[in-house]
Amino acid sequence: MAKQYDVIVIGGGPAGTAMASGLKAQGKSVLIVEADLWGGTCPNRGCDPKKILLSAVEAKQAATNLQSHGLAGIPKVDWPALMATKRGYTNGINDGTLNGLQAQKIETIHGQAYFQTDGQLTVDGEVVNGTDIVIATGQRPAILPIKGHEYFKTSTDFLDLDAMPKRVTFVGGGYVGFELATIARAAGAEVHLIHHNDRPLKEFDPELVKALMANLTTQGVTFDLDVDLKQITKTATGLTLSDGQGFKLDTDLVICSAGRLPNDDHLGLENVGVTVGRHGIQVNDHLQTAAAHIYAIGDVSDTPVPKLTPLAGYEARYLVGELVKSGAAITYPVVPTQVYASPKLAKVGVTAVQAAKAPTKYRISSLDMTKWFTYYRLQTPQALAKVVVDRQSGLIVGASCLSEIADEMINYLTLLIQKQISLSEMQKLVVAYPTPASDLQYLY
Incomplete structure (x- = not known):
């Protein structure tokens, strides 16, 4: 007979683990399900490892700025040593997160959750039941559907490179493209950033974006704007990118940095009437989906705020209170966003x-x-x-x-x-x- 829980949480990232811990502390019986790495994107392959790599970039830039002003000699980024430092942190996240959940006596299953009916999931074939179910499955990097798209790598690949290639190209001028381009350039790569129009980082002030681009250009980043990439071709010496309009660029590594997609397409949501839009699972102002006992929080939900780790935790804390004692609609504080470029x-x-x-x-x-x-x-x-x-x-x-x-x-x-x-x-x-x-x- 399938086991019954007060709440099943799908996703073991910052939103899901905060949710499970908060509910357990309130005396609820909780199961948390994770299909990939415990801890989720942020500490494993997102903000945390990126900031570790950025630490060397910041130190190098600080030393560069002080040349002839008290310092002589610009340090060089030692990529293998920097990567070893990053892995020294990320390699422990999965087991550490899982051990932390188990220490709280929270039940865990590793596998792919799939909705069968309202209140019932299978996890790799095992049936489990939950009075309430919270979806916190996050997002993944998008891949542009162009010819040769199989040659694209993602931010996940970049953040775990054994060696920095000589030539690196980023396709997509959002915050991920700018941040990783900054890191690659500081590590010595020849860097191009391709964007399909002339307005990268469109959510930010256009004058400040222009100033940022001027600074990065001085550092050696090349911006290829108004380029709508159509094809990636493998050659004897690397990859060739083209738009079919005369733009051609040879590179060794091409990273698709053209946004992220919600992980909502492998859950069987159509079986339980949960509505999904372009920006994720649609929820009301109580983070409730179209199905009364199914909720969505964090990056996978379509909420009017940026997709950031602190907001995932914020929504989890709210929803813990909501499931323990129904209350007021969620309200959000002012939310800062930033691009960790240079x-x-x-x-x-x-x-x-x-x-x-x-x-x-x-x-x-x-x-x-x-x-x-x-x-x-x-x-x-x-x-x-x-x-x-x-x-x-x-x-x-x-x-x-x-x-x-x-x-x-x-x-x-x-x-x-x-x-x-x-x-x-x-x-x-x-x-x-x-x-x-x-x-x-x-x-x-």
Whole structure:
């Protein structure tokens, strides 16, 4: 007879594990199912390993900026040693996550879950029943359906390269393409980034994107814009990319960085009436699907927020409360997003483009901070910001930053926005000086 659980969680990544742990702590009987690596994309083949590789890039860039300003000699990225450091972290994630779940007495099954009927799944043939079922299966890299698409590699492959090829090409100008191109170039590769129109990173401020591209071009990244790639051909010496309109490029490795797809197509959702759209599983404001006892959280769900690890955990915490005691609809805080390129590009809240459409409501400050002490001491090539202030309240409601510490600054700005801290309140604080935090009062 099939075993019955209060909740079955499909997916052992950040969303699913947070969900399972939270429910177990509330006394629920929980089963968590994972078809691939325990821990999910972020720690195994996403944000965490990427940031480990980026650490060497940041150190190299910092040393480059200080040439003739106190440092002599630019360090070289030792790719095999850097990769060994990355694997020293990622190799333990799967077993560590599984051991952590089992230590909490959460039942686990490794296999592919498939809906048979409402409340019933098979996992590689084994039947299990759940009163509620939570789908947290995440996303995977998309592969463009062009001729020769079998020669594409993905971000997963790049983040586990034994050696850096001489020539690396990225197809797709989203944050993944920019980030991995930055890493590949710092590691010594000849790098091209191909994008199908002239507006990569379309969610970010166009002027700051243009400035980022100029910085990366100076570092040696070549941008091939308005190129709609049609074919990849294997040659005796590598790969040839072409668009059928005269563009040709020879490369050794081609990474498809043209977005990600929700992992919702192997679950049998059609058997239980769950609706799926282009951006994932459709849910209401309680993260509930069209089926009353089936929910979706994290990257696989079609929610109005970016697909980020912290939001996966945020939604899991909300849904734990919802399944224990039904309550209010989910509300989201302001969410910062960033591109870990060199320099970094980050944004939060109302953008300058949005604010420009309501000039009586918002004031936009465009700041060139390159000569500010914070950046001068590091000899940062460029530091820019756009800050949106609500004219009536005087509160910051949005910001975009381009600098080598933009990821740190955007977190400070997120706090100012979320907690509605005014300039007068900010000036009542005493923060360490000179630090990026001590610059905040000059951004209003």
